[in-house]
Amino acid sequence: MMRGEKGGLSPMPRVLFCLGMMVTAVCSAHPFLGAELSVVMLLWARVYGKVPVGKYLRMFRLPLGFLALSGLVLLWEYSSVGEGILSFSFGSGYLSMTRETVLRTILVTFRALGAVSALFALGMTTPVTELTGVLKRLHCPDLICSLMYLMYRYIFLMYQVHGNMKQAAEGRMGYMDYRTSLRTTAGIYGNLLAYSYRQAGANFDAMESRCFDGSVRFLSGKYRKDWRKTVIPVILVLLEIGICICWRSWPAV
Known part of the structure; x- marks a missing residue:
């Protein structure tokens, strides 16, 4: 070998x-x-x-x-x-x-x-990188492969951010009763939506500064x-x- x-x-x-x-x-x-x-x-x-x-x-x-x-x-x-x-x-x-x-x-x-x-x-x-490579070898459009990988990564990023927000809300007694829990949950998901938009824009600017041409490439x-x-x-x-x-x-x- x-x-x-x-x-x-x-x-x-x-x-x-x-x-x-x-x-x-x-x-x-x-x-x-x-x-x-x-x-x-x-x-x-x-x-x-x-x-x-x-x-x-x-x-x-x-x-x-x-x-x-x-x-x-x-x-x-x-x-x-x-x-x-x-x-x-x-x-x-x-x-x-x-x-x-x-x-x-x-x-x-x-x-x-x-x-x-x-x-x-x-x-x-x-791994998702190898699966993306297989799809590219099968002539799947680069746009679909790139979006699939970015969405996969964002799932874990948003999950981590959601966990941090929920932990902070628990430390501030945000789940002390049912009514407060509903208000806290609505606030968390609203903040998560706003954060995802801001983070998507920041990440796209960072990718463009690194000569991103619409295709995410991986080393196979x-x-x-x-x-x-x-x-x-x-x-x-x-x-x-x-x-x-x-x-x-x-x-x-």
């Missing part, structure tokens, strides 16, 4: 692998495939991204909560006749849970679980070519596609 070269998998195969897994999860016709894909992506993040399993699972709780809430909504359908496993009178009709809605919810939830796991593993193993790392690390993701994607095509025994919904 030459000095300065990295021994991991290069960003392009990583992105294509995760996107292939995401498409496979969305097109799957059996919930087992979505569950199996989520486990595969967890192992992928552990092996290729060196992400601790505990940290991965802790961070995955938020999207898992959204999936659970969406599943609860999909369980019910509104009809004029109360039938199925469970039904409640609601307005002029009924909210009903039927066998079809249960099967549909299970399938859609596990499809989403597999797809979210693929995107989550991509985010955990690929060099990766050592290792066909074994590229073949394994290809085999995994082909295997999952084969399972997706062959396994269609889930009851029709």
Whole structure:
């Protein structure tokens, strides 16, 4: 290995692998495939991204909560006749849970679980600078890539500023009761909006003074070519596609 070269998998195969897994999860016709894909992506993040399993699972709780809430909504359908496993009178009709809605919810939830796991593993193993480089190699417009990176950076900057403002407000008894809390929260978000406008203007002036021409450029790392690390993701994607095509025994919904 030459000095300065990295021994991991290069960003392009990583992105294509995760996107292939995401498409496979969305097109799957059996919930087992979505569950199996989520486990595969967890192992992928552990092996290729060196992400601790505990940290991965802790961070995955938020999207898992959204999936659970969406599943609860999909369980019910509104009809004029109360039938199925469970039904409640609601307005002029009924909210009903039927066998079809249960099967549909299970399938859609596990499809989403597999797809979210693929995107989550991509985010955990690929820095935003490498992801931007991949998009540029795929001929994505420079404007979109630059805006994506700047917005990504601003999320963390605004989050830090919001934390400082909230801490200062807590030190001044800004949350002593409900009415005061509402006034303090409104003031914080108003100040945050004004700060973001001022900071955006100051940053743009600083970028122009450094000969900014509308494109944010990054230094891309060099990766050592290792066909074994590229073949394994290809085999995994082909295997999952084969399972997706062959396994269609889930009851029709």
